[in-house]
Amino acid sequence: MERTEVTPYNREHYKVESVDKSGFYTYVPKKAYSELQAQQMCFFINMKPETIHKIVCYKCKICGQWHLGHHSGKVMDNEEKEKVKRQYQKWKVVHGFIK
Ligand SMILES: [Zn+2]
Numbered sequence: 001m002e003r004t005e006v007t008p009y010n011r012e013h014y015k016v017e018s019v020d021k022s023g024f025y026t027y028v029p030k031k032a033y034s035e036l037q038a039q040q041m042c043f044f045i046n047m048k049p050e051t052i053h054k055i056v057c058y059k060c061k062i063c064g065q066w067h068l069g070h071h072s073g074k075v076m077d078n079e080e081k082e083k084v085k086r087q088y089q090k091w092k093v094v095h096g097f098i099k
Pocket of ligand 1: 060062064
């Protein structure tokens with residue numbers, strides 16, 4: 001995978017791959033999705049029983065594609081997961097996955 005040295009303002013496109021002992025960060029580009037793929041991935045991850053922190057998808061200003069990232073500290077409890085399940089059912093109808 002391509003390795004790029006970038007400053008943290010590019011964080012929406014890159015993720016930290018590693019930090020060495022001198023504090024030097026190595027970044028790799030985040031996985032890019034189409035809008036629908038990204039939304040579906042978000043639903044899948046947020047509905048998983050083991051998911052604790054909410055995932056969100058967003059359009060990247062750098063590459064124009066969609067990435068997944070963590071919502072700022074939002075915790076997925078059972079109530080939140082039920083909400084996501086209902087949103088996913090609606091989403092599937094809206095996008096023609098269910099007629
Ligand atoms: Zn990007």
